[in-house]
Amino acid sequence: MNRYKLIRFGVWAAAFMSAATLFIIIFYILVNGVPHLTPDLFSWRYTSENVSMTPAIINTAVMTVLSLLVSVPLGLFTAIYLVEYSRASRFLTFIRLAVQTLAGIPSIVYGLFGLIFFVTFLSWGFSILSGALTLAIMVLPVIIRTGEEALIAVPVSYREGSFALGATRLRTVFRVVIPAAVPGIMAGIILAIGRIAGETAALIYTAGTVAKTITGVTSSGRTLAVHMYVLSSEGFNTDQAAATAVVLLVLVAGMNALSLYIAKKAVSYEQ
8 A cells, every 4th residue: 555655646746846847937937037028029120229029929920830731731641541541561660660750850950951951952041931841840740649649549439430320431530530639639739839939940040030020931030939049149138038938938828728729619619
């Protein structure tokens, strides 16, 4: 009995430490950043005097949407193939190995790949498009793995019941399996949003660090994370960098809340 109490204590202690670490980080960001939030930081145009983050906020939102538009369908369809259509084969083993390898590649390597392929080889230059496609490749393993686990967790009886009613495999996947797996799929998308919004190394080499609002997908611009990195590395605007961290935290939380709202609406609509 004492053994199980010890295991329970270890589980509770680990959960508490994880939650405490999160709250400590949030508390530190808020304490150091909120006092330095000023109207100048939200000016429409960036100057060396106001170091406005408004262009970076817009660029971050555009970058996130473009990356998800590419990575979510590709990752979800890959997960569907792995769970619903594939059979044990060398090709399946190769796909899983490729996904695991992509998940372990450092972000700086993705940035160098994007610089060589998108920026130089395809001649897209430093642009939001180059950065978005690089990030889409980067978050692809997260979406594939979480989507695969979500689809596997759907009970087999759901599929069998659909087949018994005469539904095809394709209709079963899109009308039965995916709606039941939406919460797990959205968890992967939320993780992808967090990585996209917080990425710096890959974007410096692909999207650039221009402090202006983009006018198109071929325009160069910095995201909030890159903006915060540039301000802190210069050493003259560390307070504004802390304030940028607060806005980045709120923006990511807002995107996550919107994703959860969409997921709940999708589930309620299917029901």
